[in-house]
Amino acid sequence: MDPLSPAFTIDLRRLTVLRELQRRGSVARTAEALHLTPSAVSQQLTALARDLGVPLTERDGRGVRLTGQARVLLAHADAIAAQLERARADLAAYGDGGRGTVTVGCFSSGILGLLPAALRALRERLPRVRVDVVEAEPPDLFTALDAGQVDVAVAVDFAAAPPHTDRRYTREDLLTDVLDVALPPGHRLADRGAVPLRELAMDTWIVGAASSCCGAVTRSVCAAAGFTPEIRHDVNDWAALAGLVEAGQGVALVPRLVRSLYAHRTLALRPAEGPPPSRNVFAAVRAGAENDPVVTAVREELRRAADGVRGNEVTPGGWRSGAVAAESGGDG
Template sequence: MLDPRKLHLLRELAARGTIAAVAEAVMFTPSAVSQQLSALEREAGVPLLERTGRRVSLTPAGHLLVEHAQAVLEQLDRAAAALSAARGGPSGPLRIGAFPTAARVLLPSALAALTAGHPGLEPMVAEIDPADVSAALRAGELDVALVHDYDFVPPVTDAAVGTEPLFAEPVYLTGRRSLAEARDDAWITGKPGTLCHLMTIRACQAAGFEPRVRHHVDDFDTVLAFAAAGQGVALVPHLAATAPPAGVTLTPLPLSRRTLAAFRRGHGGHPGVRAAIAAFRTAFRAAAADLPPAR
């Protein structure tokens, strides 16, 4: 019989690409991961990996098994969620990931409601970039997370991760009335590799120019402070701009940032995850009552 723990390692190899990355994610040594995968090959009775020097790739049989492994691991999560529901109300640790704006603006009230309504729960929050959430969910480091995506930046899909839309918010341009007016300005963006940075670059490209980036800043409070100091223009989502510094003008653009709850497929029915999502929705309604519904 195939061992689900070994199937998890094979799925992580397919997602991460190297045994070293899998070992780091699951806190094993690379040799231990290799041994477990070799044992899985023996259990499967067919080669699952192709080894060329230090490089490892999946065979067609390996890719096929990953598809089935996803279904098996998802069903095991469903079984765990059902057993948790049978034990009664949500209880125990609940590991929540959130991007900084959500952690600052929305989570305090959501956590207060969550612990008041479910005193047996122990929420544990970690700030995380949305780009890192899928890996953290697959590895079991998080139970549920708040993530976002932008227009011009297609969401990254992961067969192991499910999402529920929560709400959408407009994106503002600081200091100018349109992107065309900001063509020759210095720009403040997130660090390269972040969704915020990519959204800014692509929005400017769609307007017909490449932005001249002067500052790379991820914290939107700092972005707004830099804008107030005349250090450039920026694109800032609504929740990050509810109290802009004096002198900063905000022009809404036909751009949106969408916030979603993310969880492992099969784990979305867990009582703790459902309670957290309900608390998120309540907090979002209070903080963003004037915003359009999620789409």
């Protein structure tokens, strides 16, 4: 390739493709995430390499891998993206920051248990700001955040989420969401004060998809307890999962963020014995965007909502109703 020109320029759209390739690991997955064809992704990468005069990818079997020069460029790409976000934030702060649209991406149980309080507060605080909500999980959530389709990402730490050290994002932990055991009416462990997970190894389970945050966490929790669950039903909808447990179709782990869906169900919610299984909920924005006045307001209200969730935290011993409560004498 031609040597680097002192006047070389970088097309930021092509740089975005390279950053996504680093995250996804293959041209095909990058194309799917960016809604492009694999050929278009390859063309963008080739054009960027030609503009810079350095190779950015090399063959690796049937796929490609990043060169050393690409990794050097990506380290600068994070700084470039962060500086652009700071410029955007400074321009927003030039006005009063009290108008516009902000989009929050969040996982399903967070939309149910965390966002309502934050959205109500934002409506009072910034009445001229429109807040849109998109249900999404990593890695797609962070692809949307990188692309500017989402301004604030609320997510759970699991394998598909970016690491804490990822410099592309400014993140903060919001709360620890505990998962409790949901048992059908009349289950042999329904009267336990706390349920040993290992004793559920022979039960059938209702679990979300492995790619979902709660599905991934449930599988890892069971593995830590020493067994692989027999998954009879693959369900991501929390109300549907509650109905299946109530119908005696299996046991499940459910987050306390969705406990309002279970208050009037005839089933038992019991804490797990020992250290409670849990998941860390965090909020992230593009590095440099944290000074945007509207984004700042959203982050503040998310923190307050998380504080409210923690303040209302209760042990699920009293969440039993109907047949289960009658069989146990209503103790809680």
